Amino acid sequence: MPQSATDPLSPPRLTMAHVVPFGVFMAFLLIFELFGMIAGWDHPNAPWWRRAPEHVIYPLQSIVCLALLWHYRRSFTFHWSWKWSLIGMGFGAVGIGFWLLPTTLHAWLGFEGDPGGILGVLGIAERRDGFDPGVFDHPAAWWSTLVMRFVRAVIVVAFIEEIFWRGFLMRFVHDWEGDYWKQPFGKHSWKAYFIVTGLFMFAHAPIDYAGALVYGSLTYLLCVWSRNLGACVVMHAVANLLMGLYAMQTGKYGLW
Numbered sequence: 001m002p003q004s005a006t007d008p009l010s011p012p013r014l015t016m017a018h019v020v021p022f023g024v025f026m027a028f029l030l031i032f033e034l035f036g037m038i039a040g041w042d043h044p045n046a047p048w049w050r051r052a053p054e055h056v057i058y059p060l061q062s063i064v065c066l067a068l069l070w071h072y073r074r075s076f077t078f079h080w081s082w083k084w085s086l087i088g089m090g091f092g093a094v095g096i097g098f099w100l101l102p103t104t105l106h107a108w109l110g111f112e113g114d115p116g117g118i119l120g121v122l123g124i125a126e127r128r129d130g131f132d133p134g135v136f137d138h139p140a141a142w143w144s145t146l147v148m149r150f151v152r153a154v155i156v157v158a159f160i161e162e163i164f165w166r167g168f169l170m171r172f173v174h175d176w177e178g179d180y181w182k183q184p185f186g187k188h189s190w191k192a193y194f195i196v197t198g199l200f201m202f203a204h205a206p207i208d209y210a211g212a213l214v215y216g217s218l219t220y221l222l223c224v225w226s227r228n229l230g231a232c233v234v235m236h237a238v239a240n241l242l243m244g245l246y247a248m249q250t251g252k253y254g255l256w
Contacts (some may be wrong), residue, residue, distance in 0.1 A: 008073075024065060076229070103255065219232055
């Protein structure tokens with residue numbers, strides 16, 4: 001019998017489960033950009049929600065995307081295991097180390113401002129302007145916005161991006177004209193590597209292209225080696241956790 005579209009493992013449902021949360025996540029980023037152009041006001045006298053609209057939009061984005069992940073939860077197969085989770089943690093630490101290396105070199109080499117040129121292309125920049133909970137003076141507001149920022153980075157982004165990039169797109173690239181859900185998770189081809197890693201890289205800001213290329217390549221390697229989506233999620237979660245801690249410790253808020 002043909003599968004019902006409401007069956008969590010039917011091809012249409014699987015596609016929706018893997019694509020819709022990512023699409024909604026990206027739509028919130030577009031809303032953020034549009035809000036900044038229309039109502040943003042980077043001025044000391046501006047209310048906080050106009051100076052830093054991310055403190056409104058990011059929590060809403062996180063809540064909506066978490067609800068979607070829960071709604072589609074029966075369509076995901078992670079194959080959690082201690083072995084691959086631990087390996088994923090190691091890959092995450094190494095991958096984010098490469099991502100953070102350029103801005104760390106900026107400090108070590110004593111640059112003032114952003115050098116531009118080939119150094120800028122490689123990501124060697126100060127990275128000071130970005131998400132800063134210091135816009136709030138009240139401790140409760142400061143901590144709540146920081147906690148939600150880590151929830152977004154460590155949980156929401158890790159699940160949504162790996163479900164889409166590795167869970168859906170790698171399969172889709174292998175057989176977009178057929179039943180790509182019959183493709184095994186983590187199947188290797190150079191076409192899949194270049195398309196998925198390239199799109200992952202270009203989904204980030206140009207200043208992060210070098211780091212995203214190395215990180216995306218390592219994630220692809222882990223995906224093909226482990227054949228385990230859960231390991232990729234753990235890698236992404238650990239990487240984003242370490243990046244967030246690094247940003248808060250150094251004041252390089254432009255990293256996240």
